[in-house]
Amino acid sequence: KAGVTQTPRYLIKTRGQQVTLSCSPISGHRSVSWYQQTPGQGLQFLFEYFSETQRNKGNFPGRFSGRQFSNSRSEMNVSTLELGDSALYLCASRRDFSGANVLTFGAGSRLTVL
């Protein structure tokens, strides 16, 4: 059974650009969450999608957005990149929206903003 797949694994952008990250959940998983990990702020929740709808949102500016497709794949977009957006972006999936389900994480996308 394939795990959570994130692409690209590494990318470098410059300030002001935008970036799109992709996440393919485990087959059968319908919920996808995104997290940002930085040395200073640690792991912070960005948002969660279930059945193509955003169900929860963290405390991030509107430059951070996401969406989920009918096949449960998800993308997140960051517009007008800032140096502080440099981070490891982790995607996690779970089967459905119940509390008993465990999040399974992908390997992450490492974004560097120059």
Next chain:
Amino acid sequence: AQTVTQSQPEMSVQEAETVTLSCTYDTSESDYYLFWYKQPPSRQMILVIRQEAYKQQNATENRFSVNFQKAAKSFSLKISDSQLGDAAMYFCAPSGGTSYGKLTFGQGTILTVHP
């Protein structure tokens, strides 16, 4: 809102010995779950153990067990017979209420295992 405190930024243990990582949390949720995740240097976050808050019995997974004190909002992780592969960053994280997919992570504890 939930907050998590992992008071030990770094811990070390000898191979085959036992180590306990501490975690305290605060939550307004009445129904929630607690998790320990590990993140080895390769960066893939892996679930170590899960505890349902409504269960009084402490969860156990092979060499990993927790000491869950609900009233004290304490959730420590005990690793027995430590192995070199246990070296990683360990995160404590509650989730609950309407936000089961939203984990609130602590700052993490770096565990070093000495041969």
